[in-house]
Amino acid sequence: MKKFLTLPFILFSVFCFIYPGTNIRISQIDPGRLFLFQSVDCYLSITDALGNPVKDCTHDMFRLEEDYDQEFTAPRSMKKTGFRRGINSEQNIFIMLLLDNSGSMYEPLKTMSGTNVIKIEQARLAVKYLFDNIRLNNKDRLGLAVFNSFFRVLTRPEKNYSGFEPALNNIQKPLEEERATELYYSIVQTTEHLPPAGRKALIVLSDGENFTFKRKTGKSHPEFGDKIFLPADALMAVQKAGISVYAVHFGSGSKKDQSLSAIAVKSGGMVFDAAHEEELKSVYKKIMEQIAAEYLLRCRAGAGAWDKNHVQAVFMPDNSRSEIYRYFSGTVFSRPEALPPAVYLLSALAGIFLLIVLLKIKFENKNILPLLQVLSPAGKVSAQTIVVSPEQVTVIGSSATAALTIAGSPKIKEEHALIAWDEKKSAYTVAGSGDITVNNRPVKTRVLENGDVINIEGTTLVFDQGQLKK
C-alpha cells in the first residue's frame, strides 16, 4: 500500500522538478474551422517560473475543456485532433509595439552602467534591437505606434521595413497638452492596425498609469470628447481581435498600471518589468521566444446550443490551468425552448386552419344586377357602384339628380351620358350628349357589352350587365 501511494508522489515530484512553476496560457483561439470541420485551433503558450518558454511538451501533456457556462460547472474534455510544436516559428507573427511617449518618458533613468539617460532614448535603443532581430528572421512583421494624449501609428506591421527606423528616430517630445497617458484608448486603437487573421501580438511599453487628457487638462479630448476609455474597453477590443498583449512596465520604481497587467494576463499575454535598456532587450527577446515556441492544439468542439463556448487549457503534469477563453458558437435559431407538447399541436392546427380558410374564400363576382363600377384615376376598382335599372334611364352628368354626379369639370353636361335598356336589341345602350369613349374609342351611341369601359372626361366606369337582362 505504501509503495502504491509513493509512486504517484514520486512522479508528481519529478514533474514539478522538470516543470517548476509552469504557467499555461491560451494566447489565441481560432474558430475558423468550426463550421466546416467542427474543430477549433488553440494556440498555447507555456512558460516556466522564469518566463522562459517550455519547448519539449507533447500532446498528452495538454487537455482542453469546454463548457457553455463561464463558471465551468460541467466542463467537457475536448477530443484532440492535431498538435504542433513551435507553430509560430513556421508562420508570420504580426507584432505591434505601442510605445509610451508621454511626458514622463523624458525623465532620466539609470542605465545598467549607472549613467543617467532619458527613458525614451533607452526604449528607442531596445526597440531598435528588437527590430534588428525581427528583420533578420525575414518572417515576422513589426509595426510601431506611440501614445500620449493622442495615438499615432508610425509604421504598420508590413513586409517593407524601410520606414521603421526613420519613424523610430523621429519620435518627438510631446507638447504640454500632449503629455497625458491615454493608455486604454491607444490599445483599442492599435487593434485596428493589425491584420484580421494570423498570430497577433501587442507589446505595450509604458512607464506609468493611464492618465486621461480630461484629467490632465480639464478639457474634452479633441478626438473623442468626454468619453473615458476603461480597461474593459481595451480588454474587449484585444479579445475580439484575437490579440495577446504583452505588458512591459518600464523604469525602476515607477507606478505600474495594474489594469494593463490584467489585460495582458486575460488576453493570453504576460507582464514584464524592465528597469533599463538592457532588461528591456531581454524582455523583448523573451516575448519573441515565447510566441515562437507556442503550441497549436486542434480539438473537436461540441455542437451544443449555446451562443458562446468557454475553453480552458490544462497542463496535465502539474494540473495548472489557463485563463478561460471564450469564442462565439451561436446558431441562427439560437437555443431551444422548453414548451409543452400541446403548443406543437396548436401550432400545427392553427397553420392548417389558416390555409384552409384562405383556400375556401373565393373572390368571385356573383353580381346579378346590371351595374356601373367607378374606377379610381389609377385604374383600381373602387367601392362605388351604380345599379343600372332596366326600367328607367340611368343619367350620368353634372346634374345633382343624376345617378352618378360628376362635379368639377365645366365640360360635363347635366345629362352627359344616358344608359337605357333597348328592347329591340335586348341590350343596354349608352348615348352621349357630350364626349364619351367606350373601350378608349369615341362614341355617340353604342350597345354595351359586359366589361366595357366608359370614360367620361376622365371618370372611368366599367359596365357589368349582371345575370338579369330583363
Add this chain to the structure above:
Amino acid sequence: MNILVRKIYLVLIGLAGALLAWIPMESVIILQPRFSSYLLFTLTSGILFGMVMGAVFAMADGVILSMPQKIKSGFFTGLLSGAAGGAAGLLAAQALLFPLGAFFSGMASFKNFGLPLTHALGWGITGIFIAGSGGIQGRSLNKLRIGLIGGLLGGFSGGLLCEYAQIIFPAGPARLSGFMLFGACLGFFYSLAEKAFSFGVLVALSGKNRGREYLLTRGHTVISTSPGADIPGGSGKYTEIKVVRGEPVIKTMAAGNLTVNEENVQEQKLRMGDVVKVGEDKFMYTWK
C-alpha cells in the same frame, strides 16, 4: 381581389407557413446537442425549415387565384426548391454568423444588440433563399429578384423581431411568436417587392373574376383557361404578355382571339388604360 387583399393573403400565408415550419424546426433545435457537428445540424434544420416554408409559400399564387392545379404544383416544387433553398440559405447564414458573431461578441451590448443583429442577418439570408425559391420554381428572373429583395427585408426584419421577442419574453413561446413574425414579415415584404418590381396590373373587367387585379411580375405571363395559366380567362388559345425592354407586349398565337381597344391585333405594346379582350374576357392594363 385587389392588390391590398393580395398583400394580406401573402402575410397570412407566410404566417401559416411559419406556424407549420416551427414544429420540425423546434424539434431539431431540441436535438441539437446530439448532432455531431454544426454543419450537419444546419443542413438538417435548413432542409426541414425550407421544405415547409417553401411548400406553403409556393402555394400562394394558387391559393390567391383559387387554382387547385397551381396549388398542387406549387406545393411539390416548393417542397423541393424550399429544401434546397432552406439548406443553402441556412448554411450561408451560419457560415456568415460565426465570423459576424465573433466580431460583435466584443461589444458591450452584445446580448441586446450584437447577437440579435447577427441572428437577424442570418434570418435575412435564409429569407432570401426561401422567398427566392418561388422565382426558381416559376423560372422567372424578375420573380427571383422579388424573392431576393422581399426575402432579405422580410427575413431580416422578421428575424430581428423574433430575436427581440426572445429577449423581451424569455419565458414564453418566444421563438414561436418570432417565427410567426418572421413568416408574416416575409409575406409582407415579398408583397411590397412584388408590387415595386411588377410591370403593371391587369384588372379583370368581366366574368367571375371581375375586379380581380393581376400583378404582372414575370417576364412571360400566360392568359389561358388551362389549369397552369398565370391569369385564368380568355380562351384555350395561347395568349401571353411578355416584357420587352421593360415594357409589356401582349401577343396571341391565334388570329381573332385578341383585341386591344376593340382593334384586332396579334401583338401589341400595352399602354396604361388599354382595354384588352382575350376570347370573351376583358381586362384593363394599368400601372401598379
